[in-house]
Amino acid sequence: MAEESQPREGAQDEGPASAGTTGPHTVVPTLAHLVQKTARRFESAGIGDARLEADLIWTTALGIDRAALYSAFRDTPPDDAVRRAEALCERRLNREPVAYLMGTREFYGLPIAVGPGVLIPRPETETVVEETLRLVEGVASPVLADVGCGSGAIAVALAVARPEAIVYALDVAARALELTGHNAASHGVSDRLHVLESDLLAALPRPVHAVAANLPYVMSDEIPLLEPEVSRYEPREALDGGVDGLALIRRLLAEAGGRLLPGGALVLEMAPRQIAAASDAAAACFPEAVVHAARDLSGRERVLVVQAERR
Numbered sequence: 083m084a085e086e087s088q089p090r091e092g093a094q095d096e097g098p099a100s101a102g103t104t105g106p107h108t109v110v111p112t113l114a115h116l117v118q119k120t121a122r123r124f125e126s127a128g129i130g131d132a133r134l135e136a137d138l139i140w141t142t143a144l145g146i147d148r149a150a151l152y153s154a155f156r157d158t159p160p161d162d163a164v165r166r167a168e169a170l171c172e173r174r175l176n177r178e179p180v181a182y183l184m185g186t187r188e189f190y191g192l193p194i195a196v197g198p199g200v201l202i203p204r205p206e207t208e209t210v211v212e213e214t215l216r217l218v219e220g221v222a223s224p225v226l227a228d229v230g231c232g233s234g235a236i237a238v239a240l241a242v243a244r245p246e247a248i249v250y251a252l253d254v255a256a257r258a259l260e261l262t263g264h265n266a267a268s269h270g271v272s273d274r275l276h277v278l279e280s281d282l283l284a285a286l287p288r289p290v291h292a293v294a295a296n297l298p299y300v301m302s303d304e305i306p307l308l309e310p311e312v313s314r315y316e317p318r319e320a321l322d323g324g325v326d327g328l329a330l331i332r333r334l335l336a337e338a339g340g341r342l343l344p345g346g347a348l349v350l351e352m353a354p355r356q357i358a359a360a361s362d363a364a365a366a367c368f369p370e371a372v373v374h375a376a377r378d379l380s381g382r383e384r385v386l387v388v389q390a391e392r393r
């Protein structure tokens with residue numbers, strides 16, 4: 083939807099685009115007016131992207147997409163939708179992430195269902211998917227694992243991109259396993275995507291060509307300092323990587339030997355400042371491996387790729 087089709091700032095004061103009249107004394111607010119009002123409340127509360135988020139609140143309340151929202155700007159929304167939007171707006175003002183309110187987040191071009199109890203997939207994690215796909219480009223029927231699958235974003239993206247792949251999605255959290263199963267079904271890959279309750283790789287039934295992992299990597303002390311959307315709403319078990327953030331990544335490196343097929347690889351997301359320490363840990367666990375860092379969409383080293391020797 084082009085920018086120019088959105089109402090301009092202050093459009094609520096400009097007559098028909100903002101308020102419909104049903105008679106000489108009744109002025110009914112139009113959708114344009116209500117969306118602007120929500121955006122102003124978000125702006126005053128210091129919520130970034132206030133206008134975009136106001137649009138998303140109203141598309142969710144009305145059950146329509148953004149194109150339909152803009153087309154309906156001169157209409158008056160039904161009372162029940164106004165009530166739903168108000169409830170969603172209050173939750174957002176309490177800093178609940180908009181993805182939890184909408185119940186979905188786009189990842190690697192796919193709508194992924196999300197909700198409280200699982201991490202909302204981040205754009206930088208798409209680098210994990212890209213690197214994993216690149217590593218198995220030449221493999222006819224790759225066998226892959228996504229450890230710490232959360233919503234299943236990585237596992238589902240891999241299974242959709244490679245229709246002949248078998249993917250194992252592993253997590254310790256029941257809600258994560260449930261949502262991964264749901265997302266696998268809604269993208270039609272349940273027959274090839276196996277969801278397993280597992281502490282890291284413990285339940286993985288066979289060696290794989292690649293292990294992709296976005297495990298928790300925030301330093302424990304830093305969690306309270308994160309923005310409230312993250313620190314208050316996203317699950318601590320999805321964030322907390324211990325004292326230096328690398329506790330689970332180190333353990334995975336130590337336990338991954340024997341889980342990879344010859345020439346197989348680990349593709350590990352982490353914070354850019356953790357890359358050096360994780361590279362050292364990888365070299366200690368896989369002395370013959372080729373280790374390199376891949377950059378995320380904003381150009382920062384974000385993903386460590388550890389490719390085992392081809393025996």
Ligand SMILES: C[S@@+](CC[C@H](N)C(=O)[O-])C[C@H]1O[C@@H](n2cnc3c(N)ncnc32)[C@H](O)[C@@H]1O
Pocket residue numbers: 200201202203204207229230231232233234235236252253254255258280281282295296297298299319320321330
């Ligand atoms: C940062 S979230 C990533 C979720 C998802 N992969 C994504 O990128 O959006 C980390 C996930 O690792 C899971 N996790 C934490 N400790 C684990 C462990 N020991 N074994 C398996 N999964 C674990 C958490 O439950 C959480 O779902």
